[in-house]
Amino acid sequence: MRTLTGKELAAAIRAQAQAEAAAGPQPRLAVVVATDDEASLWYVRSIAKAAAGVDLLCDVVDLGPGARPEQIGETLTRLSGDPGVHGVMLQTPLPPGASAQQLAGAIDPRKDVDGANPLSLGRLAAGLPAFPPATAAAVMALLDHYQVELEGRRAVVVGRSTVVGKPLAHLLLDRHATVTVCHSRTRDLASVTSTAEVLVAAAGRAGLIGAGHVAPGAVVIDVGTNPTDDGGLTGDVDFDAVAGVAGALTPVPGGVGPVTTALLLRHTARAANLP
Numbered sequence: 341m342r343t344l345t346g347k348e349l350a351a352a353i354r355a356q357a358q359a360e361a362a363a364g365p366q367p368r369l370a371v372v373v374a375t376d377d378e379a380s381l382w383y384v385r386s387i388a389k390a391a392a393g394v395d396l397l398c399d400v401v402d403l404g405p406g407a408r409p410e411q412i413g414e415t416l417t418r419l420s421g422d423p424g425v426h427g428v429m430l431q432t433p434l435p436p437g438a439s440a441q442q443l444a445g446a447i448d449p450r451k452d453v454d455g456a457n458p459l460s461l462g463r464l465a466a467g468l469p470a471f472p473p474a475t476a477a478a479v480m481a482l483l484d485h486y487q488v489e490l491e492g493r494r495a496v497v498v499g500r501s502t503v504v505g506k507p508l509a510h511l512l513l514d515r516h517a518t519v520t521v522c523h524s525r526t527r528d529l530a531s532v533t534s535t536a537e538v539l540v541a542a543a544g545r546a547g548l549i550g551a552g553h554v555a556p557g558a559v560v561i562d563v564g565t566n567p568t569d570d571g572g573l574t575g576d577v578d579f580d581a582v583a584g585v586a587g588a589l590t591p592v593p594g595g596v597g598p599v600t601t602a603l604l605l606r607h608t609a610r611a612a613n614l615p
C-alpha cells in the first residue's frame with residue numbers, strides 16, 4: 341500500500357504560488373469569518389501563516405459569530421469591489437440563518453478563489469474557466485501528482501456537498517472518469533464504493549469507509565477532517581483497516597489538507613495576474 345502524502349506536493353504548489361505572486365501586483369486574499377468554530381479558525385490561521393510564507397497578503401475580516409447575513413453580504417460586496425483585493429473567501433460554518441450558497445453570490449467570480457459562487461460551479465460544470473473549490477482541486481492535484489490514471493476508470497465520490505462532492509464529480513468527468521456520487525441516502529453504500537478504482541471519501545463522517553467498502557488495489561482519497569476528542573483530526577476513512585486492502589491511500593492529517601491551503605494561495609496569485 342502506498343501512502344499518498346500531501347506535504348511535499350503542498351510545498352511545491354506554494355513555491356509556484358510564490359513565483360506567480362512575484363510576477364505581478366502583490367496578491368491580497370481577504371478571508372471573511374463569522375464563526376467561533378475551532379476547526380474553522382484553525383484553518384484561517386493556517387491560511388494566514390502560509391500566505392505570509394509565500395509573500396501574499398492575507399486580511400482576516402472577522403465579523404464574529406453574531407454577524408447578520410446582510411452584514412456578511414455587504415462585506416463580500418465591498419471586498420469584491422475593492423481593486424486592492426484579488427481573492428475573497430467566505431469561511432464556513434456561518435451563523436444560523438446565513439446561507440453560504442446565497443451569500444457567496446456576492447463574491448466576484450474573478451476573485452472567487454474558493455469556488456463558492458454558484459456561478460463558479462456552473463462554469464465548472466459547463467467546462468468554462470473558473471476557480472474550483474480549493475479542496476476539490478486538491479484531490480485532483482494529488483491524483484495527478486501520484487500519476488493516477490483517470491480516463492475510462494470508475495471513480496466513486498462519497499458526499500454531494502457544494503464545496504467538494506459536486507465540483508469534484510465535474511472535475512473527474514472532465515478527465516473522462518466514469519463517475520458515481522454516493523450520499524447519506526445511498527442504499528448499500530459498500531456495494532457501490534467497492535466498484536471504485538478511485539474512491540474519494542468526502543462525507544464528513546469519521547470512519548465511514550472501512551475495509552469492506554474498498555476494492556483490492558483501489559486508490560482512496562480521504563477528504564474528511566473530523567475533530568477527535570483529543571483535539572486532533574481524523575478522516576472519513578478507517579486508515580488502518582483500509583490500508584490492508586487499498587493500493588494507495590491519503591493520510592489525515594498530512595494528505596488533502598495541506599494541498600488545499602497551498603492551492604488557495606495559488607488561486608489567489610492567479611487571480612492577481614488575471615488580465
Ligand SMILES: Nc1nc(=O)c2c([nH]1)NC[C@@H]1CN(c3ccc(C(=O)N[C@@H](CCC(=O)O)C(=O)O)cc3)C=[N+]21
Pocket residue numbers: 379380383429430431432433454456474475503565572573592593594595596597598599600601
Ligand atoms: N469556505 C470554506 N472552505 C474550506 O475549504 C473550509 C471551510 N470553509 N471551513 C473549514 C474547512 C476545514 N478545512 C481544512 C483545510 C485544511 C486542513 C489541514 O490542512 N489540516 C492539517 C492538519 C491539522 C491538524 O492536525 O489539526 C492536515 O490535514 O494535515 C484542515 C481543514 C477547510 N475548510
